[in-house]
Amino acid sequence: MLNKWYVVFKAIMGPPLLLWNRPTVEGAHNVPRKGSAILASNHQAVMDSFYLPLMLWRQITFPAKKEYFASPGLFGAVQRFFFTAAGQIPVDRGEAAAAADLDRAAKEVFDQGRLLGFYPEGTRSPDGRLYKGRTGMARIAMKHNVDVIPVAMIDTREANPIGTFIPRPRRVRIKIGEGISPHEWARENGYEPNSREVMRPFTDFVMQKLQDLSGYPYVDMYASEVKKSLEEGRGYPEGAKPEAL
Secondary structure: OOOHHHHHHHHHHHHHHHHHHOOEEEOHHHOOOOOOEEEEEOOOOOOHHHHHHHHOOOOEEEEEEHHHHOOOHHHHHHHHHHHHHOOEEEEOOOOOOHHHHHHHHHHHHHHOOOEEEEOOOOOOOOOOOEEOOOOHHHHHHHHHOOOEEEEEEEOHHHHOOOOOOOOOOOOOEEEEOOOEOHHHHHHHOOOOOOOHHHHHHHHHHHHHHHHHHHOOOEEOOOHHHHHHHHHOOOOOOOOOOOOOO
């Protein structure tokens, strides 16, 4: 069942985004009509969390930083309403509590038979390329044994570049691949489903699917590490520098 505020949110945001960015979706039939699943997407722009829900009839819940729900005053109240209406739930990103808080949020979503949106890269791509995935998605998928559906967001960075609030009139495309059963994949590849050894190869497999769908170049390094290096003025780390530079 759709949250009533989620319906209102889509009704307000949907028409202008449909007109302005003309998003299209390919493979929507790969999203089950009922039951839990993880939609694992590359992360190009803030608006990824708007375009994907807009193009699917089922509600998607994305984990969001707990800080977004804790700002004081009128701005904080508006921000809390905005993120809640958009179907997002607060998750602690601190080192100590992050894994447990994410698992709690995921369980809450799966217990209600809903869809969990997940960005394995952990943060937006700093330059549009696809970066190494974090294993949190694999841990959640293996523990709860829910299918992982790869989703490629294409050209959302051009429509909503980092630092911009109002989208630009660039067409957005979404490609959705076939669901992957984590336990079946583990056994077929010689792993125990909930072993530590399966998390990295399963994550890498999903990232390969995202690269196949999106066509974006892959960088075998975490996006957060590259962002930190760029912010500190050290440039791209060795092995991550784009060919064009």
